[in-house]
Amino acid sequence: MARKSVSMTKLALTGNEAVAEAFRQVNPDVAAVYPITPQTELMHKFSEYVYDGKVETELIAVESEHSAMSAAVGAAAGGVRAITATSANGLALMWEVLYIASGLRLPIVMAVVNRALSGPLNIHCDHSDAMGARDSGWIQIYSENSQEAYDNALQAFRIAEHSGVLLPTMITMDGFIISHTTEVLEILDDAAAREFVGEYKPMYTLLNPEQPVTMGPLDLQDYYFEHKRQQVEGMYNAPAVIEQVAQEYAALTGRKYGFIEAYRMEDAETAVVVMGSAAGTTKDVVDTLRERGIKVGMVKLRVFRPFPHEQLAEALSHLKSVAVLDRCISFGAQGGPVYMETRSAMYGKEIPIYSYIYGLGGRDLIPSLVESAYNDLFEGTPDPKMRYLGLRE
């Protein structure tokens, strides 16, 4: 661990409280909020900070998530730092405005507490909500636990607001599993957190009479395509910024973050690729199997957009086979979204890659299920079709 240069406090917080704590430290100018389980507690906590005078944020209690994202867009266009948070159907209701936020290059930061989409109605963890927004032009960073959710929240502002990036950023955490579980984590002191995040200086604002601008004008066949290409460039520029920000954060806290986390991968023969809280369970399974002398590893994806295809391909390139675990189904596709990205990243390498769907609607991913995926990789030829962990036939 790198030397820590600032003091930190250990607190027992839920994931929701941890991100609310990060938002309190950032003290954003505007927060547009609308409740939805399991996110509700996050903005509830943050609104307490607002009403207790602990932040100077203008809190707008809007009438829907569509309005929440619209209000965040308006605030960001006005040149201030804007946040919001949501889950599942709330994110779905924001959908058209997500594209406006990214298309207008407004660096909004949003916490997404992952939850299954209805119907049938389900309020538990599932990545289908955020995965549905994977092509919306937002940066997506996933968290394994409360500590990561807090750390990612602080880093998100620096990434989103960087002049070479200027893309809205969502940081996610697994609904209930992280959002409602109390864990001990380290919190930076307020001054250090604020200094790290820094002041937001918008490139343009609608509210500067010295430099009037027009935002969101009609953009037809002549220029729309070019503006989309610029968004791609923002995504191309993001990795260097994500890395730089992570390095500065590590110097401050001792906690290192990459695009991926490789766990016991050096001499691994097979590995599982996961995102979110399932990484914790998978690490335990890796340890158990390693004790039995079985050479397995795990790769956790932290950043899903921009997708770290080079880092992932490099981490997996020495393996005999790979299983990719998705907490989301892409109906009618060959596998889950993480699987398809992984296969693309591994194109040209003769390594079999298998798709496993798990945990939909909050179904528990118990260690024996992860173990069964490793067993498949070692013992037989896994079914080339999508497989399911913990599904009753």
Next chain:
Amino acid sequence: MSELKGWKDIPIGGLIPHGGTAFDYETGSWRSFRPVHDRDKCIDCLDCWFCCPDNAIIAEDQKFKGFDMMHCKGCGICAKVCPPKVGAITMKPESEFEE
């Protein structure tokens, strides 16, 4: 027509680095109904001027002066907000004005 620029040479996000761009846009071409003003009825309350979404009511010395037909899109809001007892603006189909 000016030559179209590449993606590296334009501001990001479709931003136009100056204001007042709506002025250059001829919303008048959208019009299928045209507001017609009756000077004798008008009481110069300027409610129409306040409410026109396209700044297409021209006022001078706090009096109704006329319409800016390059920008009037014929939405009819002015006719709607003109006080009912006054009724100084009537919307007429554009077809009545064609040669």
